[in-house]
Amino acid sequence: MKKKCFLYKRKSYMKLQEGSAIQKLIFKFIVAFNGILEGLITDFSIQLQFFFAFCAIVVACVFKFTSIEWAIWLICISMVLTLEYLNSSFESMMDRLDPSYHILTKKAKDLGAAAVLIAAFFSLIIGIIFIAQHL
Secondary structure, X not given: OOOOOOOOOHHHHHOOOOXXXXXXHHHHHHHHHHHHHHHHHHOHHHHHHHHHHHHHHHHHHHOOOOXXXXXXXXXXXXXXXXXXXXXXXXXXHXXXXXXXXXXXXXXXXXHHHHHHHHHHHHHHHHHHHHHHHHO
16 A cells, blocks of 8 residues: 655645635645655655765765855756656656556656666766765
């Protein structure tokens, strides 16, 4: 059984068009944070990427990165995490639309995974360059 995390009720979601601009803005943040938690609780790939992000932050602290290195490092981390969330979202949509095997579904999922892999690979290269400068 899949774990679920909902910070808002379904009826509230349907009433998004009602309320003040501030209420709508707050609701949008609640929905976004719910998505972050949903991914962290239910998706192994997202959990894995967060673990690697935590490790990368520890490495940056240990090697005392400069502010420019930190900025680039955090851009790399956020890019990989963002792509992982998008890829997981895309895979969920594909499974919802048609859970049976199809070559085009496989291709779409493989391309999404490739996007995450490319971002992670080049982030790793950047990390190696930064670490090598501090050795």
